[in-house]
Amino acid sequence: MNVIIECIYRTPKGVEITFRSDEMQATQALLVAEDLEKIGRAKNVIFIDRFDSSWTIKELKGYLKGIETEPHNVTVYFDGGFERASSSSGLGCVIYYEQSGKSYRLRRNAFATELVSNNEAEYAAFYLSLQELEILGVHHLPVRFIGDSQVVINHLSEEWPVIEKDLSSWADRIEAKMKDLGIQPEYELVPRKANAEADRLATQALNGIEITGTSEMEKY
Incomplete structure (x- = not known):
């Protein structure tokens, strides 16, 4: 599944902008989002798939874990x-x-x-x-x-x-x-x-x- 990351990104000087990534595989998007959270500059992180469904980090982790052993x-x-x-x-x-x-x-x-x-x-x-x-x-x-x-x-x-x-x-x-x-x-x-x-x-x-x-x- 491919998704887009959407979040509010905060610069070191406190300026907030809405960030929207290119489409990428969900597993890669999850790694990027977790890295953004670690450095403390992203909030309200969501993932949007091609059908306009949105997922939180927790929801996407659960989904990927659930389908891991299935095709x-x-x-x-x-x-x-x-x-x-x-x-x-x-x-x-x-x-x-x-x-x-x-x-x-x-x-x-x-x-x-x-x-x-x-x-x-x-x-x-x-x-x-x-x-x-x-x-x-x-x-x-x-x-x-x-x-x-x-x-x-x-x-x-x-x-x-x-x-x-x-x-x-x-x-x-x-x-x-x-x-x-x-x-x-x-x-x-x-x-x-x-x-x-x-x-x-x-x-x-x-x-x-x-x-x-x-x-x-x-x-x-």
Whole structure:
């Protein structure tokens, strides 16, 4: 989770100003805030997340302690591909997360034959990632979803209306699943080359290569 530090900063000459930091990881923000308190120049320290929720130092410490042994700092890459000649689809997702002080990468793909367009395959890949998050036990956390599908990202972020009936049905399923898991989504649209890993998984699924696995990573 990323947050902004906000506090009243007092200079050595007694001048008080409102200080607002850049966005940073909550663990780093906590260290900075504790250091500011030690030197006695900050008061009314709060942390503000991307959903405008505010936290005191005590509350943020408690929150971070509570999620330490659960998957957190979750980022999802998703991609779907549709092969018109065979009416088949490949779905891929990559999930990065932290748990118990370690970083992990989960990769998963799937082959599908019941979809009818590339946009539907992209939606199905997004839903596949939600199913994996549910299996992981991710709940009541902010999650970043990154993809190269303008349709999916702009639909789910409500930048574009969902007109097509089939896609509307997928959007409803996704929103219901996220509500059930308590996931607070953050969406990011990226160029296809920035989504290469999920794209590769989708292509491998189309070629009959099944990938399922989790590996430990260096801290990212």
